[in-house]
Structure formats: structure tokens, C-alpha cells
Amino acid sequence: MSERRASFSDPDTHFQLMRSRSPVHVDGFKKGEPTGVVTCLSCWRSARNSDHICHRWDCPQKHARSRWYWRQH
Template identity: 35%
Template sequence: MSLRSFSDPDTEFELLISEAGDRGDGHQVGEPYGIRCVYCGATIEIDGPDGHQTAIDDLPHATTCPQRDVVSQYYRDRFVR
């Protein structure tokens, strides 16, 4: 299985930044609250509703997304053999 790092220069993600004050979930203006894949638009909040810290590994990419193989080093070390 070939996996790429989210920090590779050929990957593209964007941080979602709060622009409208308290969104009701504790995020203030200018504070990052999520991650989005620029290819398929998959998004995930950085702090999930249960307080769980999410990461690039949790993005629900479309099945045709060219970045479905992008994971963190932590994920590779822990789950890939």
C-alpha cells in the first residue's frame, strides 16, 4: 500500500478558519475549526462533538479523490505494517 504524508508538497488541504465569532461550539474569530480537502471537499472539525481530536486521517474523502492515500506519520506507524 502506498501512502503519502499530508506534508508532501503535492498534497493540498486547507484549514477552515472561524470568521463569524463564536459559532456556538467554542471557536472564536480567527481560530481554526476544521480541515478541508481541496479536491473532493471532504471536511472534518478539528474538535469533534465528543471532544475527540480529529486529524487528517479522519477526512471522509470521496472514493474518487486523489488524496485518499494521504495520512499522518502517526497513522502509518500505528496501523500500517
């Protein structure tokens, strides 16, 4: 029987889509608009895709990936 793999969308994992805190002329996003950056709320590392976050070695969410990622690898 295969072991269940954690997904970033599971209710027991915690990620946040970051929003811009600056005006549009600073980063190209309106203040409050999602930037496309996903942050792990356990280790505070981030990336443009939750599958690409380089988590800290001791992060409890370091193996959380999308179901698409697990099917591909």
C-alpha cells in the same frame, strides 16, 4: 522494497486548516481563529484530523495519511 505512502504534509497534497467566519457567540471561535477542522482541497471533505477525513471515492488524496497513522496501521 516498500511503496512510499502519501502524507498529508507532503508538498503535493493540499489540505487547509479552516478558520471561523462567524463571531465567537455563534461557534465558540473568534472570527478568523482556526477551528481545528482540516479540509481536503481536492474533494472538500473535512474532519477534525486529516487521518479521519472520509474522502470521496475518486479523490486523488484519499490515501494521504500522517506518518504516525501509517506506523500504527
